[in-house]
Amino acid sequence: MASFDAVVIGAGAAGLFCAGMAGQLGSRVLLIDHGAKVAEKIRISGGGRCNFTNREVGHSNFLSANPHFCRSALARYTPQDFLALMARHQIAWHEKHKGQLFCDHSAQDIITMLLAECAKGQVERRQPCGVQAVRHTGSAFELDTDRGTVSAAKVVVATGGLSIPKIGASDFGYRLARQFGHRVIEPRPALVPLTFASADWEPLVPLAGLSLPVHVRTGAGKAAGQFLEDLLFTHRGLSGPAVLQISSYWQPGTALQINLAPDTDLEESLRQAKASSRRQLANELGSLLPARLAQAWLSTRVGMADKPMADQRDKDLQQLATSLQSWQLTPNGTEGYAKAEVTAGGIDTRELSSQTMESQRTPGLYFIGEVVDVTGWLGGYNFQWAWASAAACARAMSQATSMSQ
Ligand SMILES: Cc1cc2nc3c(=O)[nH]c(=O)nc-3n(C[C@H](O)[C@H](O)[C@H](O)COP(=O)(O)OP(=O)(O)OC[C@H]3O[C@@H](n4cnc5c(N)ncnc54)[C@H](O)[C@@H]3O)c2cc1C
Incomplete structure (x- = not known):
């Protein structure tokens, strides 16, 4: 039986990074993936340019039932560390909106770099290769795979979340965690478009394709989330960065509150226009908001659109402003794992070491990346978690390896 340290x-972002680093730190590493290709999510990420990290990363950019768990790993492997690695591989990058860093050329540059790092660490790769069973034999693990049984002192689970099943996502990590007695925080689609009942959405269907900056919030207390970002109307509901971000905080059955004109005091603007403007409300509102939005909003308010500003009732104008600046709406669901960028929830971090990602139940078993209950915002945070959790694990494993030799 072949034996490894x-x-x-899982040869995705976290698995490739961890294998390469552990190999270079002296461990004999086998990397297994059931897919024919590695790192498919890196390939499709960031519109093909991979938003590989963010300039500013802190624990408040992540959701978790244990919000401080990610601090240690993030502090010990930073965006600057990843940029230094990219510099060694001469990969050009640029900064976009809100500190988001993308490859100049292609996401493939990152995959090529991670594979080169694995080669440097003499990592053995097997793919496509499924894993049927993992047993703990006391001092080591035995894994039954499509290519025979292997043994190792340590097993790292880097099988990611459930999003985009058609490119290899599976629930393997959660099943394995449960096998070893770990709790799993119920997984759910996150960074995902939200949908609404078709009867409620009907009047807004003509807005499909419209994008505008909004302020969106949901939840209360520690579970509250709020973002100032662009919103996109779709045929079935809402998308765009504002909604992808808030979807991670949204709980089924609860409402969102959206300010569709975050930079304007609409009530005051309409009050002033009533005193001075000769225009009809439709024209006036159309100068304060995208015209399509103004038109759709007024289509449900009988008789208001064509009436001159001077003839509008104060109460109606006030209600109109409130409906646009405190728009309350309750999604009936999400577009699901087929469209979700990530999976929120996952392996409960209260049973993992925040220093090493090692199981507190089964020494030698590690969980890294998205399979863990740490979910980043949109903007490069999920990859930074993959790199940082992988680095914490690789360093810890190599310390354990060198001590046992
Ligand atoms: C469309 C899209 C765009 C994204 N864009 C960004 C972005 O720009 N920036 C960002 O920070 N994040 C982005 N993300 C999120 C990011 O891709 C993930 O958070 C990250 O890839 C997680 O890394 P991981 O290694 O934990 O999991 P993954 O990268 O998903 O890797 C898991 C690996 O495990 C393998 N695997 C699964 N089950 C098994 C099994 N049973 N046996 C063997 N192997 C298995 C899979 O084949 C896969 O290779 C995006 C996600 C999507 C879907």
């Missing part, structure tokens, strides 16, 4: 299951 560590077997890493």
